[in-house]
Amino acid sequence: MTMIFGIPLQAFLGQLLIGLINGSFYALLSLGLAVIFGLLRVINFAHGVQYMLGAFAAMLMLQYFSINYWFALILAPLVVGLFGAVVERFLLSRLYKLDHLYGLLFTFGLALTLEGTFRYFYGSSGQPYAVPPQLAGGTNLGFMFLPIYRGWVVVISLAACIGTWLLIEKTKLGSYLRAATENPVLVQAFGVNVPMLLTLTYALGAGLAAFAGVLAAPIYQVSPLMGSNIIIVVFAVVVVGGMGSIMGAILTGYMLGIAEGLTKVFYPEASNIVIFVIMAIVLLLRPAGLFGRDA
Amino acid sequence: MTEVLHTTSKLPAERSATASRTYAAFLLVGLVLLIVAPLFFYPIFLMKLLCFALFACAFNLLLGYTGLLSFGHATFFGGAAYFTAHAVKEWGLSPELGVLLGVVGAAVLGLIMGFFAIRRQGIYFAMITLALSQMFFFFCLQAEFTQGEDGIQSVPRGYLFGLIDLSQSTNMYYFVLAVFLIGMVVIWRFINSPFGMILKSIRENEQRAVSLGYSVARYKLGAFVMSAALAGLAGGVKSLVFQFATLTDVAWQMSGEVILMTLLGGIGTLIGPIFGAGLVVTLQNYLATSQFPVTIVTGVVFMVCVLLFRRGLIGEFYASRLGRKLGFEHRR
Numbered sequence: 219m220t221m222i223f224g225i226p227l228q229a230f231l232g233q234l235l236i237g238l239i240n241g242s243f244y245a246l247l248s249l250g251l252a253v254i255f256g257l258l259r260v261i262n263f264a265h266g267v268q269y270m271l272g273a274f275a276a277m278l279m280l281q282y283f284s285i286n287y288w289f290a291l292i293l294a295p296l297v298v299g300l301f302g303a304v305v306e307r308f309l310l311s312r313l314y315k316l317d318h319l320y321g322l323l324f325t326f327g328l329a330l331t332l333e334g335t336f337r338y339f340y341g342s343s344g345q346p347y348a349v350p351p352q353l354a355g356g357t358n359l360g361f362m363f364l365p366i367y368r369g370w371v372v373v374i375s376l377a378a379c380i381g382t383w384l385l386i387e388k389t390k391l392g393s394y395l396r397a398a399t400e401n402p403v404l405v406q407a408f409g410v411n412v413p414m415l416l417t418l419t420y421a422l423g424a425g426l427a428a429f430a431g432v433l434a435a436p437i438y439q440v441s442p443l444m445g446s447n448i449i450i451v452v453f454a455v456v457v458v459g460g461m462g463s464i465m466g467a468i469l470t471g472y473m474l475g476i477a478e479g480l481t482k483v484f485y486p487e488a489s490n491i492v493i494f495v496i497m498a499i500v501l502l503l504r505p506a507g508l509f510g511r512d513a
Numbered sequence: 514m515t516e517v518l519h520t521t522s523k524l525p526a527e528r529s530a531t532a533s534r535t536y537a538a539f540l541l542v543g544l545v546l547l548i549v550a551p552l553f554f555y556p557i558f559l560m561k562l563l564c565f566a567l568f569a570c571a572f573n574l575l576l577g578y579t580g581l582l583s584f585g586h587a588t589f590f591g592g593a594a595y596f597t598a599h600a601v602k603e604w605g606l607s608p609e610l611g612v613l614l615g616v617v618g619a620a621v622l623g624l625i626m627g628f629f630a631i632r633r634q635g636i637y638f639a640m641i642t643l644a645l646s647q648m649f650f651f652f653c654l655q656a657e658f659t660q661g662e663d664g665i666q667s668v669p670r671g672y673l674f675g676l677i678d679l680s681q682s683t684n685m686y687y688f689v690l691a692v693f694l695i696g697m698v699v700i701w702r703f704i705n706s707p708f709g710m711i712l713k714s715i716r717e718n719e720q721r722a723v724s725l726g727y728s729v730a731r732y733k734l735g736a737f738v739m740s741a742a743l744a745g746l747a748g749g750v751k752s753l754v755f756q757f758a759t760l761t762d763v764a765w766q767m768s769g770e771v772i773l774m775t776l777l778g779g780i781g782t783l784i785g786p787i788f789g790a791g792l793v794v795t796l797q798n799y800l801a802t803s804q805f806p807v808t809i810v811t812g813v814v815f816m817v818c819v820l821l822f823r824r825g826l827i828g829e830f831y832a833s834r835l836g837r838k839l840g841f842e843h844r845r
Binding site (some may be wrong): 261318320331339391446453456491502 | 557582629630633635636637639640641645648651653765767768769771776791805806807808809810811812813814815816818819821823
């Protein structure tokens with residue numbers, strides 16, 4: 219068997235793949251957080267719950283309406299995005315004039331409420347969601363066995379990240395969004411409906427989280443707790459990357475996912491804290507974050 | 514600059530004579546109530562309430578008087594609970610030394626976490642403290658001395674100073690009450706000291722404090738360590754009251770709970786968090802017997818507080834007509 223650094227190549231590549239998949243979720247989620255924070259100046263604590271809602275939406279759609287994975291991949295983000303838009307419009311928008319911490323506290327309360335509600339109805343244990351038949355099975359790459367679904371997740375989440383980046387950097391809507399990030403009052407004076415832009419942005423962020431949730435459903439179990447487990451790690455990712463740049467959020471997500479995967483190979487005990495350790499080191503060396511503009 | 518957090522703290526010199534008299538009267542009534550309380554209520558419940566009240570006041574020292582939102586205070590509360598429990602059970606230390614060890618341990622943890630967290634401000638500060646406390650949670654999950662999922666069970670309460678038997682719940686209650694009062698006096702002294710004044714100036718306008726030549730980072734770190742140590746005091750005593758220390762105390766939900774207590778009672782009021790803690794603990798006790806999950810209620814209360822009720826109970830009282838008549842004034 220081929221060995222690399224004293225580790226079987228298969229184990230090494232297997233963990234690398236898991237790292238890449240976790241990284242995909244970190245990237246999608248921290249991207250959404252960064253987009254929301256950029257314009258709304260709110261740290262969306264409910265982001266993890268929105269991810270969980272996406273997974274649940276997919277599962278419930280299948281159970282009650284027999285909507286398959288592919289439609290769920292489109293519908294679940296729309297539903298959760300709509301929910302996000304309602305929350306922003308009627309509740310969150312009242313807090314913009316206050317200290318940013320209130321936005322964090324409000325979304326924290328929202329997260330607790332939703333998580334508690336789902337726990338009440340579905341319990342804490344996870345429920346399975348089948349891999350869609352088109353992506354079932356795996357393929358032998360010669361040096362390792364690749365489950366097709368996992369390969370799909372890496373590809374599609376990368377596509378979603380790049381798509382969002384293009385939307386923000388290259389389109390007209392994106393240019394409004396970036397302008398409103400710099401100076402909302404001036405943009406509004408030019409006749410752009412900034413409150414609507416804020417609502418759309420929050421919906422976009424929530425939708426992205428739900429998209430990640432649907433992708434995650436067949437890999438992890440669909441559980442009410444899946445959101446809060448991941449959100450704290452994503453916060454650390456955001457601290458490392460700094461929320462100044464979209465691309466920075468994406469890159470940091472993948473980097474830290476891979477770092478976590480590799481730690482599982484070399485020093486498994488530390489795998490669930492390695493991201494926090496990296497965060498501490500980055501804080502020491504570059505307090506503003508790797509890609510950060512604002513401290 | 515955005516609007517700072519609602520607070521009601523004032524310089525002592527500004528406080529009117531009426532307010533001082535009202536304060537003294539309330540203080541006296543409160544003390545008497547606390548002394549006779551075990552005649553009417555279940556002592557364990559009261560002790561739990563006092564521990565959480567002290568924890569919330571310690572937390573408020575940071576949020577209300579320095580303007581720093583820590584999302585990682587469970588680390589100090591739960592960490593101290595583990596240290597005290599371990600010291601008393603495994604090393605056979607007396608309860609007062611065990612609690613002291615918990616306080617020192619929490620202060621050291623506070624020094625480490627604060628050292629990293631004060632490098633960033635506002636929202637980042639909250640996220641860093643949350644991430645670091647999650648790291649501590651994983652440490653406690655894996656470390657040997659915490660005994661993992663089981664936690665440290667059946668911790669002996671022992672004899673205070675080798676004399677007073679704390680397994681008697683009345684004795685234990687007055688010990689907890691004494692610790693609580695000492696903690697409150699320390700907090701009161703701290704926020705009214707020159708150090709506390711500088712903290713308030715940092716909360717109001719950090720740039721100006723820097724321009725006046727204060728080393729803001731050191732003051733923030735000082736406040737962080739102080740808050741951590743007092744949270745540790747509460748946690749250490751709590752592990753003696755319940756005679757166990759578990760992962761629940763270090764989990765992020767605990768950090769959320771203490772934020773809620775402070776918000777509900779009134780950020781930046783000396784006594785607000787006590788009432789906030791009282792409400793939350795009572796609510797939890799009440800809901801514990803029903804099927805309804807606590808998190809839903811907690812979450813809804815959180816949202817309502819943030820949207821409609823940012824001054825909290827005591828803050829609203831100070832701002833009300835009655836409160837103003839009694840000489841309190843609410844600063845927006």
